[in-house]
Amino acid sequence: MRKELRLDPQFVRKLRNDLLKKFANDNDALAAFPAGDRVQCHVLSLFKRVDSNIDGATKLLFRTSAGMLIESVILRIATGRTTLCVSSQVGCAAACDFCATGKMGIAQNLTPAEILDQVFQAGQLLAAENRRLDNIVFMGMGEPFHNEQNLHETLQILTASHMFDRSPSTILVSTVGVHDAMLRCAERFPLVNLALSLHSVDQETRKTIIPLARKHPLNELQETLRQVNKLQQREVMIEYLMLAGVNDSSDNASQLAVWLDGIQAHVNLIPYNPIDDAPHLTGTDRDQISAFADILKKAGRKTTVRYSLGNDIAAACGQLVRKENRDKAIQDHKFSRQS
Numbered sequence: 001m002r003k004e005l006r007l008d009p010q011f012v013r014k015l016r017n018d019l020l021k022k023f024a025n026d027n028d029a030l031a032a033f034p035a036g037d038r039v040q041c042h043v044l045s046l047f048k049r050v051d052s053n054i055d056g057a058t059k060l061l062f063r064t065s066a067g068m069l070i071e072s073v074i075l076r077i078a079t080g081r082t083t084l085c086v087s088s089q090v091g092c093a094a095a096c097d098f099c100a101t102g103k104m105g106i107a108q109n110l111t112p113a114e115i116l117d118q119v120f121q122a123g124q125l126l127a128a129e130n131r132r133l134d135n136i137v138f139m140g141m142g143e144p145f146h147n148e149q150n151l152h153e154t155l156q157i158l159t160a161s162h163m164f165d166r167s168p169s170t171i172l173v174s175t176v177g178v179h180d181a182m183l184r185c186a187e188r189f190p191l192v193n194l195a196l197s198l199h200s201v202d203q204e205t206r207k208t209i210i211p212l213a214r215k216h217p218l219n220e221l222q223e224t225l226r227q228v229n230k231l232q233q234r235e236v237m238i239e240y241l242m243l244a245g246v247n248d249s250s251d252n253a254s255q256l257a258v259w260l261d262g263i264q265a266h267v268n269l270i271p272y273n274p275i276d277d278a279p280h281l282t283g284t285d286r287d288q289i290s291a292f293a294d295i296l297k298k299a300g301r302k303t304t305v306r307y308s309l310g311n312d313i314a315a316a317c318g319q320l321v322r323k324e325n326r327d328k329a330i331q332d333h334k335f336s337r338q339s
């Protein structure tokens with residue numbers, strides 16, 4: 001378009017800076033652009049915004065051009081920092097037992113533009129509140145490494161100085177453990193943080209909650225983490241969902257500490273909020289989570305407990321999209337019965 005309209009490159013540069021780095025409002029940024037009416041800023045349309053009444057979480061439901069719903073979550077943490085959780089796919093083929101997105105079945109990959117527009121729109125929303133977007137985590141719908149090429153392109157654009165210009169160390173990619181893709185990511189983006197959703201160090205237990213574990217067994221992941229450490233020279237995040245009676249005993253904590261031997265890691269214990277689709281799973285109570293954390297800390301492991309925000313707005317991955325789809329199905333059913 002720049003060549004077609006013989007635009008001064010400076011105008012294009014300014015527009016890109018205003019929108020992608022400063023997250024200026026569309027109208028303000030386009031007002032100063034000679035061909036503002038020819039620019040389409042977004043590929044996603046905002047379908048619904050839900051703000052938590054109890055904490056600083058906001059869930060954004062977007063509709064893609066193919067008509068699919070996806071979720072992003074903004075977390076405004078008490079320290080003043082903000083984090084955006086983005087989706088990389090619609091649905092997820094990993095089918096984890098505890099996850100609403102996993103219950104949706106097959107996945108569709110989001111394009112880099114669709115992933116980046118989540119960042120762009122959330123950044124604009126925060127800028128309108130005079131806040132900055134500090135961190136971006138790939139922990140929303142989808143297994144990012146099942147959409148690897150688009151993920152890499154997205155990371156490239158997020159960190160490019162002429163585009164979003166974000167520090168790679170403020171970005172975290174979370175995976176259930178696609179080992180070869182973890183290595184490729186660590187090689188190409190050594191400063192981007194990696195998180196492994198581990199959830200159990202017993203292969204049989206892990207297979208029951210993460211079916212993908214059949215393909216990527218624990219011993220392979222252990223070796224992968226060591227190699228990732230070498231490539232990144234920093235610790236990897238270990239996500240551990242606390243599921244009552246499944247993975248939360250004192251023995252489980254000691255086994256986790258042993259399993260992590262020789263691996264630079266920070267363990268994040270995550271309380272589980274039950275979902276309708278997995279009534280057989282419940283969360284560990286707080287005392288037991290603290291006892292589990294103490295065992296890890298005594299074993300010399302950096303450990304934190306992440307109390308999740310947005311419980312009142314179904315902030316966990318995929319829950320609101322599932323609810324919207326279910327509500328729509330109920331509406332459609334009622335309508336077809338009436339007609």
Ligand code: SF4
Nearest residue numbers: 092094096099102142
């Ligand atoms: S937890 Fe992540 S990888 Fe597992 S099904 Fe949900 S979105 Fe997919």
